[in-house]
Amino acid sequence: MKWCVIFFILVIIFSASNMFAQDALKKQFAFAKNLYASENYYDAITELKRLLFFDTYSQYTFEIYELMGKSYKMGGKFSDAILTFTDAELNAKTIQQIYQAKIEIIRANILRRTTDRALQLLDELANDKKFTSKANEINYWRGWALMFADKWDEAAKSFAKIDSCKQLQNLAEKVHKDKYSEVFSNLISHFIPGAGQIYTGNYFSGFLSLGWNVLWGYVTINSFAANRIFDGLVELNLLWLRFYNGNIQNAQNFAKEKNLIITNKALNYLQFDFYGQKP
């Protein structure tokens, strides 16, 4: 009996000391999470690193790296975030954790605008049989990656594969429809100077361009017709071609500028007014 009591006391002492350690790590993780929640990301990472250093049995490793990655992401340090999420993936203990880490890497890649890498990782996930049940989520993030890659029509197709994603599908379709064709704008300006600018709604610039081209074209042709070859060459090179090339350049730039306004409006909507999941 006496021996049993002694043994019992020993067990209590031993497990109590272990419990203290567990409790301290738990408290430390809660402390780091609090710092993260209060947007104190730099200090959150310090405390997560402290936890990582003292967590000798690697009980929190995945959670630490995941939260550290999220902190870097909130600080706009996407490359560091991706590296840290990769650490999380390497320390994942379950399939779900691996998937979680991979999705975080994809989201950080979208924000970093390395969308090719994001799409490559999404393809890998889609082709992995372990993640067949995640098809909807994979398509959802593919849609986001494609929107950030300025491929709105493909984004719309990706969202169309998900039932509950009509809002994003409509948005992507609308942006694709509203965008001007840079090729068309460029092409028509080759044939009718100013037409590209008029196509993109810049009427004054378009007619001004047309006017300059008509004027210098007339002056140049006149010089050649009057056998003033040198004058004609100078006028052709320094005046007519200058305005002709300028018209083509402008047509393309206006289309780009207008497209950027359209896509930025959509991206701003996604950032500030869209309530679904965002990268």
Next chain:
Amino acid sequence: MKLFLCIFIFSSTIIFAQTDWQKWGKANYSYAVKDNFHKRDLSFDAKNPARFVLKSLLDSYWFFISDVDGDNCAFSPTCSNFFLQSVSKTNLVQGTLMFFDRFTRDMDFIAKFDFYPRVPDGHFYDPISLYTLNKNEIKYIPPSVIVNNE
């Protein structure tokens, strides 16, 4: 493979430790793409009569000619802007001399790559501060640098 990945991550961690060499907070990043399109300042300026006349002439040049004849100046600020800035900073005579020198350098299509740094939109950075003949204002920037403060 996993070993290689671990070594890569370890070495990158050291490289990226530099991120944390300064305290940082929440980033204010935007989904929208920053545009590099050239915006003209077509406002009139009435600080003094000479500047008013010059600015009005340049505004007309920009509006009726420069904006429709394409991107012909390889520099930032553009030659016309350089002219306006140099006259504002110095005087009409010195500013005009600075402009003629700049125009000559603009014609030189050979040596630009070896001499000038660039701004993000690809133009060569060539501020007036280098040419006012005030030695203290000359800040040399090597051509390999991308200048962001334009």
Next chain:
Amino acid sequence: MKKTIFLILCYCSILIAQSVDQQNEVNLFSPPNIKKFADYLFCSHDYLRAALEYQRYLSTNHNDTVSYKTAIAYSKIGNYSKAAKLFASIDHQSHLFPDAQLEYYKALFQDEDYFGLRNDFINVDLSNQFVLSPRDKKLFYFSYLFTNDKLPSENKFLSHFEGTDFQRVKDFYSWKEAPPYKSSLVAGILSAIIPGLGKFYVNEYSDGVFAFLAAAALGYLSYTDFKAEHNFRGWVFGGLAAGFYAGNIYGSIAAAQIYNVKIQFDFVNSLKVFLNAKNYFIPEINFCR
């Protein structure tokens, strides 16, 4: 029986000691744990966090090695003024004092406080607080290459350098003594004689060619127009030719100034590269072996 009880008591005391120790271990913010964590951060090159943790440790403990490492951490992240202050605070009796003194000078140097560095050197030399070795004096002499103060004599300057360093430092000294600057006046005069020649003088050859072509072509056009009695065009082209001619003289003067700033920039860069390669003549202590 007594023997068994004695053994059990021993075992119990070991467990209790271990448990107390473990409770210490689980206090993540105990001074020894703060130091351990800071050392880990320091060796992972996470210097700002390491410095902040070391300072947290130093608020309750005194340790010269920790102060030294804090200063090194600040120096690594480019906070040289803070590093200098911390290096200066290392106790004279500490075994790290000679290294701290050198690191202090290095921090002043990196902070570009060359006058502060030289004043401090002179004060130390005069006060005989400790003896400065020839190695210590290298930075003192090297600082003259970064300022416009009068250089010490060549013999005195170079006597502190030996081996492979000697020739490099001799070259630096010669450059500083007679920098190969180009004269703005010469550049201007050359361009006045032949348009573009001033630009050739400052190694801007293609600019020189284009300046010559612009002035010459417009001058020729003006000449032919006047000859053909197209006076208006003659004046326009003549005015432009004069503008390019005068602009080129002005531009050559400016180009000579820019050239001088450029070679000064390159010189200072090569000094910095040399000093970094030599770690400012300071042996580096490896704390992360």
